[in-house]
Amino acid sequence: MARGLLATVLVGIVSGWQAGSMAGPAAVTLITADQWGSLPAPEASYRSRPHAQVTGLTVHHQGETWSEGADVASYLRRLQQWSRRERAWVDVPYHYIVAPDGTVYAGRDTAWAGDSNTVYDTTGQLQVMLLGNFEEQRPTAAQLQATARLLASLMTAHGLSPDRIVAHRHHTTQTVCPGIHLMSVFEDLRQTAAALRRVPSDR
Numbered sequence: 001m002a003r004g005l006l007a008t009v010l011v012g013i014v015s016g017w018q019a020g021s022m023a024g025p026a027a028v029t030l031i032t033a034d035q036w037g038s039l040p041a042p043e044a045s046y047r048s049r050p051h052a053q054v055t056g057l058t059v060h061h062q063g064e065t066w067s068e069g070a071d072v073a074s075y076l077r078r079l080q081q082w083s084r085r086e087r088a089w090v091d092v093p094y095h096y097i098v099a100p101d102g103t104v105y106a107g108r109d110t111a112w113a114g115d116s117n118t119v120y121d122t123t124g125q126l127q128v129m130l131l132g133n134f135e136e137q138r139p140t141a142a143q144l145q146a147t148a149r150l151l152a153s154l155m156t157a158h159g160l161s162p163d164r165i166v167a168h169r170h171h172t173t174q175t176v177c178p179g180i181h182l183m184s185v186f187e188d189l190r191q192t193a194a195a196l197r198r199v200p201s202d203r
């Protein structure tokens with residue numbers, strides 16, 4: 001039920017590569033990978049690994065200053081090229097990318113674990129990244145609201161409790177990611193997401 005470039009979906013019911021059609025309290029606007037111009041991975045060996053079960057959600061910031069009005073699709077295409085050429089990753093390292101206007105972009109196929117420049121086990125973690133550098137910038141209200149809805153949808157889809165939402169720097173001391181201005185509202189984000197969950201089937 002894609003309408004132009006935008007499809008309202010319940011993220012998690014759909015894979016990272018397909019638009020779905022379910023809307024509801026925790027619906028988000030999702031741009032599919034095809035829609036931002038993602039290219040299939042060429043035949044090559046990558047360091048990335050598939051993973052079977054989602055056990056947690058990890059929140060990141062981009063770590064680079066985001067200029068208002070910059071083109072998200074072209075940024076993602078550049079990130080994809082860099083990930084494959086420079087890092088030998090199968091795709092962009094994140095499964096979902098949240099723009100300052102609240103639009104969510106599908107990234108890496110959720111069948112693959114994420115990748116990181118820091119050392120921690122990404123297996124089972126869906127990687128959610130907010131555009132911007134939150135050491136210097138603040139996430140927008142629309143961005144935080146969309147992130148909460150996304151996290152709620154993912155918790156619902158994978159039967160996760162709120163304590164399975166963590167920040168990158170909870171995994172490792174090698175980074176300040178997702179930045180001080182996101183960490184300052186992180187507990188609010190977690191609680192908002194928890195309140196938006198559709199099915200309280202924790203595990």
Ligand SMILES: [Zn+2]
Nearest residue numbers: 060061168177
């Ligand atoms: Zn990070």
